[in-house]
Amino acid sequence: MGVTGGRPPEGRYGRAAEERTDRGLRIVGAVLGAGLVALVAWFGYDYVAGEKVSAEMIKFDVVDAGRVDVHLEVRKDDGAKGFCTVRALAESGAEVGRKEVRFDQPASRVDEVITVRTTERATAAELLGCTSD
Secondary structure, X not given: OOOEOOEOOOOOOOHHHHHHHHHHHHHHHHHHHHHHHHHHHXXXXXXXXXXXXXXXXXXXXXXXXXXXXXXXXXEEOOOOOEEEXXXXXXXXXXXXXXXXXXXXXXXXXXXXXXXXXXXXXOOEEEEEEEEEO
């Protein structure tokens, strides 16, 4: 019948062109995928390496209707300067107090209790973030 080994005659259905196109698309996809992974890794590294001041809220204590004490543990590069923002929230979720605290100490780790004055009784405190100068 003209078919050898169960394969149709070469070039009869145009498969060779399709295979070249598929191979080219795979190569382009692999290159673009590797580029995307490298870009994400670069942004991730830049974000982590760029933070010179970071903090963690250890605990908070609602002292009375006009005051919340917040215990922060701040980690930073030696000699780095920056500030952290803390806010107090009412039961409704509304912000009832906010304070920005500067950290200019030369130490790389600072434990500090911050007092946030409130306009009404707070039920929660939140560390919004830290920024270096």
